[in-house]
Amino acid sequence: MMGLQSVPGDEQIMAQLWTRFKADDEQAFDQLVQARYRVLFNYGTRFTKDRDLIKDCLQDLFLELWNRRAVIVETPYVTIYLIKAFRNNLFRRIRRETVRPHASEETFEWETIPTEELPADNQWIDDEIVVSTEQSLQQAVNQLPKRQQEVVFLKFYQGLTHEDIAQVMDIEKQTVSNFLYRAMTQLRAMLPVRLFY
Numbered sequence: 001m002m003g004l005q006s007v008p009g010d011e012q013i014m015a016q017l018w019t020r021f022k023a024d025d026e027q028a029f030d031q032l033v034q035a036r037y038r039v040l041f042n043y044g045t046r047f048t049k050d051r052d053l054i055k056d057c058l059q060d061l062f063l064e065l066w067n068r069r070a071v072i073v074e075t076p077y078v079t080i081y082l083i084k085a086f087r088n089n090l091f092r093r094i095r096r097e098t099v100r101p102h103a104s105e106e107t108f109e110w111e112t113i114p115t116e117e118l119p120a121d122n123q124w125i126d127d128e129i130v131v132s133t134e135q136s137l138q139q140a141v142n143q144l145p146k147r148q149q150e151v152v153f154l155k156f157y158q159g160l161t162h163e164d165i166a167q168v169m170d171i172e173k174q175t176v177s178n179f180l181y182r183a184m185t186q187l188r189a190m191l192p193v194r195l196f197y
Contacts, residue, residue, distance in 0.1 A: 010035070014078040022069050029069075033062055036079060039158065040086045046153050048094060057090045064089075080160075084168045140190040148183040151176055 014035065020028035044054035075081050141149055154160045154168060166173045
């Protein structure tokens with residue numbers, strides 16, 4: 001089973017909403033959408049700058065969820081379920097967008113995330129440093145291979161555990177550790193030592 005120690009603390013509430021949504025509760029479904037739309041949208045911007053495509057994909061995802069609510073599995077891990085489902089849907093849509101040759105899984109972009117959205121328990125960087133070095137950090141992360149960028153985003157900006165990231169990306173937990181180790185090694189080489197503790 002996946003560990004969710006670092007997933008937002010309202011995950012139990014999300015699981016309750018999920019159960020109600022599966023039982024045809026439209027209000028619970030609306031609350032689910034509102035609670036995770038921004039997280040999913042920000043995650044989508046890691047892969048493409050086409051915001052309309054991301055919005056369309058999210059709309060398709062939530063419509064599909066509602067239409068299939070009776071057969072969708074019960075899960076206590078709603079955030080992970082939504083991130084993984086959205087990731088799969090987005091990749092399928094991006095591959096189909098042949099008229100968008102630059103919007104693919106390979107064009108993994110790092111965009112600005114407001115400082116206030118960073119997890120409070122982020123141990124490798126503090127608020128003051130984020131504010132003063134945000135541009136340098138983003139430029140450094142942009143130089144990482146795309147899979148390492150995704151691991152960094154899920155780990156430090158979404159607060160997921162290694163098990164959760166492995167589940168989302170369909171890779172082994174050890175592979176997550178390897179990607180994260182390589183990413184941190186490269187970032188340490190590119191950024192001032194004072195960024196890392």
